[in-house]
Amino acid sequence: MSRLQRIYYLIPVVALVIPFMANEYLLWVVNAMLVYILVTVGFNLVIGNLGQLAFANTAFFGIGAYTAAILMVYAGIPYVLAIVASAVAGGVAGFLASVTALRGIRLYYLAIITLAFGELMRWVYLHGDKVTRGSDGLQIPQPSFFWIPLDSEMPKFYVFLLLTVLVVKATSNLMRSRIGRAIVSIRDNEASTASLGIHTARYIVVAFVWSGSVVGIAGAMFAALIERVFPESFGLTEIIVHFGMVLVGGTGSIVGSVLGAITLTALPEYFRQFPGMDELLFGVIIVLVLLFLPKGLVSLLCRISPAFNERYYRE
């Protein structure tokens, strides 16, 4: 485990090297990766760790983005508070989604009800145009992180990196504890989990709320990244993209989430120069990975070192 923790040494290297190697566009792509890392980590918690087919995460993402945008535009609150508000809003949405799972709506039924919820939210953004400006999108004022104006990709990069590292580390702490074990044990055998004195309903709620908050924060970052929030950023296609990131990286693995988010942000972006190729490639990557690496890209790392196997405790 300690060997795996050396990955953290990479973070300062990344922080120092990337901004000086990349132009404004590449830095934008890296910032998008950081946003999608949180999206995938949050989504994976419900899909991979809790094992519930809930697709409400893209809706949490939109709720986070619109919460931040609306509060900044209409209430003029600082960006830092908008991030906190997005985390809370995402958590509340996560709680609502957990109620459906607790009511015994599972599997395909949970899948379809959460997909419908996502479409409903998109409809709300589209038709709540007095507030959301509908399909024109809601332009946000230039955000500042405390006293740092986020007026170019470089300051955004450092703020996003800080947020991503903190949230991923907190999520990792949570997963490697009695709480993370309770969540995974519910996936593996819900009935026998209760026989160990574990209040299963409570941990289903914890998983959904945490997932919603993480993705809500990603939404607030996304709002700052694109500076104008559109309903189409949270549609069905995006759900597929986010789900693809989870599958390509590896379900139930935090390292996998990071890999999936990076891969499926970078490759389609690269192939955008060949019109039509990016969508095609997106599909091809998912098919190839599912065929040859059903446990995702992280399984390649597991072959190199068993330290990459997802563990639910810390030495």
Added chain:
Amino acid sequence: MEPLLELQGVSVNFSGLQALANVTFNAHAGEVRAVIGPNGAGKTTLFNAISGYVPSTEGAMHFMGKPIHGLAPHEISAMGVRRTFQNGGLFPEMTALENVLTGLHVDIDSSFLGIVLGLREAREAEREGLARARRLLDLMDLGAIADQPVKDLSGGQQRMVEIVRTLATEPPLLLLDEPVVGLSPPMRDRMMEIIRRLAGEEGIGIMLIEHVIDLVMSGSDIIVVLSSGEMIAEGPPDEIRQNREVLEAYLGHA
């Protein structure tokens, strides 16, 4: 001696089907109590009713003097009634160690905030749990397979891990649903030996469901016989062996 578990007229009704009818007995600490009966007699239903997985329609159940009827499975378990499952209740993707750690959940005293922020008190509580889980596996000679996912273990090893996980919090009462089914005869004997030791040396009250009559006769102190949901006999092995009603239920003669 005050009984560990008191059942008084416990009945379970599945939409008209009487799965358990008026079952009454007391189970004690340090005693191995076998529950036997033909298929469909209500043995697992009895365990499900005691552990809260199936609501009892009538009657009262008390554990160490406190009522447990109507409580949820996790509440009954937290009070100290722990069980295993006929088809195995392990978490297959987790390692043996992680399974036992999950069994220690209620004993690991770490707060949500402490865990998320990685505070020392939370890390220490986790570390204590980890050390205890390793010790428990070592005690049962399972130390070597501690870090393997349980889905890769043999059936016998899986049973052992499940028993260790169930025992981790030192519960006063253990319900074992067919603990030796699918085990080789030497493993079977070893498991029965462990069960006898847990009752004899640790003073744990054990109830077990078992089909192999020889094991039941040699390994248990008291036998409860169920037939069509009714308790038709209760007593030490010698008495049960000679009980006419039991012979009829099993062999079907008049």
